[in-house]
Amino acid sequence: xxxxxxxxxxxxxxxxxxxxxxxxxxxxxxxxxxxxxxxxxxxxxxxxxxxxxxxxxxxxxxxxxxxxxxxxxxxxxxxxxxxxxxxxxxxxxxxxxxxxxxxxxxxxxxxxxxxxxxxxxxxxxxxxxxxxxxxxxxxxxxxxxxxxxxxxxxxxxxxxxxxxxxxxxxxxxxxxxxxxxxxxxxxxxxxxxxxxxxxxxxxxxxxxxxxxxxxxxxxxxxxxxxxxxxxxxxxxxxxxxxxxxxxxxxxxxxxxxxxxxxxxxxxxxxxxxxxxxxxxxxxxxxxxxxxxxxxxxxxxxxxxxxxxxxxxxxxxxxxxxxxxxxxxxxxx
Numbered sequence: 001x002x003x004x005x006x007x008x009x010x011x012x013x014x015x016x017x018x019x020x021x022x023x024x025x026x027x028x029x030x031x032x033x034x035x036x037x038x039x040x041x042x043x044x045x046x047x048x049x050x051x052x053x054x055x056x057x058x059x060x061x062x063x064x065x066x067x068x069x070x071x072x073x074x075x076x077x078x079x080x081x082x083x084x085x086x087x088x089x090x091x092x093x094x095x096x097x098x099x100x101x102x103x104x105x106x107x108x109x110x111x112x113x114x115x116x117x118x119x120x121x122x123x124x125x126x127x128x129x130x131x132x133x134x135x136x137x138x139x140x141x142x143x144x145x146x147x148x149x150x151x152x153x154x155x156x157x158x159x160x161x162x163x164x165x166x167x168x169x170x171x172x173x174x175x176x177x178x179x180x181x182x183x184x185x186x187x188x189x190x191x192x193x194x195x196x197x198x199x200x201x202x203x204x205x206x207x208x209x210x211x212x213x214x215x216x217x218x219x220x221x222x223x224x225x226x227x228x229x230x231x232x233x234x235x236x237x238x239x240x241x242x243x244x245x246x247x248x249x250x251x252x253x254x255x256x257x258x259x260x261x262x263x264x265x266x267x268x269x270x271x272x273x274x275x276x277x278x279x280x281x282x283x284x285x286x287x288x289x290x291x292x293x294x295x296x297x298x299x300x301x302x303x304x305x306x307x308x309x310x311x312x313x314x315x316x317x318x319x320x321x322x323x324x325x326x327x328x329x330x331x332x
Contacts, residue, residue: 002095004086007319009102009132010079010115012064013157013183013286015044016313018320019086024313026085032078033058043081052202066179067104067159069114076121083123097124100319100329102132105161105170106177130322130332131170132156132315133163136284138328139318140308144168145331149268149275153261154315155287157182160257162264164272168331173267176260182287185210185253192249193226197239201228213243216254216292220244247292254293258300265301280304284314 005020010030017026028044035041036057042050047060054060063071063078087095103115112129119127133154134144142150142165149166163175189206193199205226213222220243230237261281265273280303283293289312294305308314322329 001093002088002091003098004095005098005323006083006086007100007102007135007316007323008079008119009135009315009319010064010069010075010118011157012062012067012159012181014312015079015082016316017082017086018316018323020320020323023320024316026082028082030062030064030078032061032063032074034061034074035059041077041081043078048204051204065158066181067107067156067177068111069118072114072118072121076118079118079122094123096126098126099124100128100130100135100322102135102315102319103129104159104177105131105133105163105175128329130319130329131163133161133284134165134170134332135316135318135322136314137165137282137318138321139314139316140282140284140306142282145328148279149272150279151261151264151276151281153257153281153283153288155181155257155283155285157286160260160285160287162261164264164268164276166272166275168328171268171272173269173272176264178256178260180253180256181285182207182210185250185287188249188253189246192245193228193239193241194231196245197230198232199226199228199230199237199239201226209241209246210250211289213241214246214250214290215243216247216251216290216296218247220247250290254290254296255300258297261297262301265303276303280306282306282308284308284311286312288312 007018009016015030019025029048031047033042033047063075069075137144137152145168151164154161158181161177164171186206222243223240227238297305
């Protein structure tokens with residue numbers, strides 16, 4: 001029987017799968033469209049594209065919110081559909097799936113159990129769970145097994161997590177998590193454009209604006225046109241949205257993140273502080289991609305801010321490295 005080894009980042013916004021020998025093979029929005037009869041299921045990018053134009057017989061469901069699996073059966077079906085895509089084109093016996101699964105920091109035991117149950121229901125035979133922020137640290141090649149401490153802030157879709165990592169674990173001091181992330185920012189952009197322009201846009205358009213012109217730099221002059229429904233005139237319309245406005249919407253969220261990191265730093269001891277002072281802090285997650293975040297946090301915290309290329313893949317790249325390093329995996 002063929003065995004497929006994978007790492008999974010099952011996030012509120014996106015689910016990503018790394019397959020041993022192939023690298024990142026799937027990166028799909030964590031959303032499912034279910035028909036009234038429950039016989040039809042649409043997942044990922046196809047379901048995400050249906051937002052705002054969903055047929056009456058289809059209900060869109062996001063099974064994970066703020067890092068918590070709120071729809072276990074839907075989450076399991078979604079994950080199973082993704083895993084099936086990894087099967088060989090022809091096989092006699094269904095392959096055995098072994099997985100490393102990233103989970104949020106600070107979950108209660110029953111919440112962790114839900115992640116296990118979802119994985120098993122999706123057809124995974126053997127599951128190892130690793131805190132996602134530890135996996136991100138591995139993905140950024142930080143010395144997680146060393147006594148030298150590293151501080152990581154993961155800015156995800158549903159949550160923001162901050163932790164200090166050393167000796168293959170998360171230190172009890174300097175670890176924080178809040179239900180705030182890119183999804184909340186997307187909704188804030190939707191609300192802002194509705195309030196200022198009487199223009200109702202979709203969440204996918206808000207995310208595109210955030211990613212294309214969102215910036216924390218002052219004086220940005222870029223703009224993008226966005227189409228939507230003008231509520232005042234009751235007809236389709238378009239507006240030019242400026243980067244300065246998007247930055248103004250997003251800035252309070254990033255200032256809150258700066259405050260959380262500062263609180264985490266204030267909670268660690270002097271020996272650990274010296275390590276952080278030397279290396280700075282490391283950012284991962286899709287919300288770490290916004291222009292100007294390194295400068296903002298550096299000015300607020302007085303520390304070096306490290307952002308690797310493609311920070312949204314730090315977790316899953318860490319999972320890929322753990323698939324190759326059983327000794328390091330067993331140390332967690």
